[in-house]
Amino acid sequence: MISRRGFLRFIGGSFLTAAALGAYAVGIEPMLLTHVKRYALTPPHWPDGLKLRVVALADIHACRPWMTPDRIASLVQHANALQPDVIVLLGDYISGMPMVTGPVTPSQWASALSGLKAPLGVLSILGNHDWWHDGFAQRAGAGPTIARKALEKVGISVLENDVVRLEKDGHGVWIAGLADQQALLPTAERPGLTGLDDLDGTLAKVGDTAPVILLAHEPDIFATVPRRVSLTLSGHTHGGQVRLFGYSPVVPSRYGNRYAYGHVVENDRNLIVSGGLGFSIMPVRFGMRPEILQIDLG
Incomplete structure (x- = not known):
């Protein structure tokens, strides 16, 4: 006893x-110093001879004291040092929690991100917090959001249900970006979260048979992504922020841990979900270090 x-x-x-x-x-x-999570894969129907390095940053959630302009600038240097062909930003630049010591304005975080450089360019999408914390866009039920205007002002293209065709070594590749799937908060006239994403309409803009990389902030869309898409890249979940033995107890997804984190293969379709860089709701990370993605295709 x-x-x-x-x-x-x-x-x-x-x-x-x-x-x-x-x-x-x-x-x-x-x-902690940001971890580089590396993936190497050749998706089905990927062209022979096309080697493409994609570097992705997700869920920055700029705020003080954790994600200051100086820290974002250091992430930019880290990303550039990976020698990417193209850099993609997967949304949620705006802080998603009240527990901060001070704000980082859109002009400040966008200015820090303006240092990103890649031969094929820097492309971005928006996340739910970029919409939720924009009162004007919520009232209007439409953009452009403050976040979009901040990114475009520093020369970073924003894809909302749009596509762009890139070319490397004589091969084409499409980058398709969805508008956010949870963009509009509930109102009396608009019960429940309302998405502005249009997967079919976006893919209809793809003009040839070159491979497609889809940028979608929330990974839930992957359940309906067709095989025409070679790779889907998402953020949003932060890997659950707390992850133990490959399991996250809380995941902001209706699919739970199915799309919580990492490389998911379903029916020859590929999804990679970033653990992200910042956090929302609570300033906690355990077993899920901040990370930059390096994806080598082909």
């Missing part, structure tokens, strides 16, 4: 352990 002193030691040790883990999750892991 445990003694009173032994019980108190156990309680004290448990409290200290919990406090240490909490301090790590809030103050250490979110600020």
Whole structure:
């Protein structure tokens, strides 16, 4: 039978352990040097001889003290050093939580991102927080959002249900970007979250048989993405922010852990979900370091 002193030691040790883990999750892991998560794959029907390096940044959630302009600038340097052919930004530049010490304005985070450089360009999409925290866009039920205008002002193209054709080594490749699937918050006239995404209309703009890379902030759309798309890239989930033994207890997806994180293959279709860089709701990361994606195709 445990003694009173032994019980108190156990309680004290448990409290200290919990406090240490909490301090790590809030103050250490979110600020660790960003991890580069590398993938190498050749999707079905990918052209022989086309080698393409895509670097992706997701879920920056600019705010102080965690994601300052200086830190974003350091991420930019890190991304450029990976020698990408093309850089893609997967949405959610605006902070998604109230627990901050100060804001980072759109002009500040966009200016920091303007340093991204790649031979085939820098392309972006928007995320749900880029819409939710834009009162004018919510009232209008349409954009352009403040985030879109900030990105375009520094020369970063924003794809909302649109496509662009790139070419490398004589091969074409399409980058298709969806508008956000949860863009509009509920109102009396608009019950539930309303998406502005148009997958069929976007893919209809693809003009030839070159491969398609789809940028979609939320990964849930992947359940309906056709095989015509070689690769879908998403963010949004942050890998659950807390991930243990390949499982995240809370995932902002109706599919739970199915599309929570990493490389998912279903019926010869490929999805890669980034763990992202910042966080929303709570400033916690545990078992899910901030990451930049490097994807080598072909």
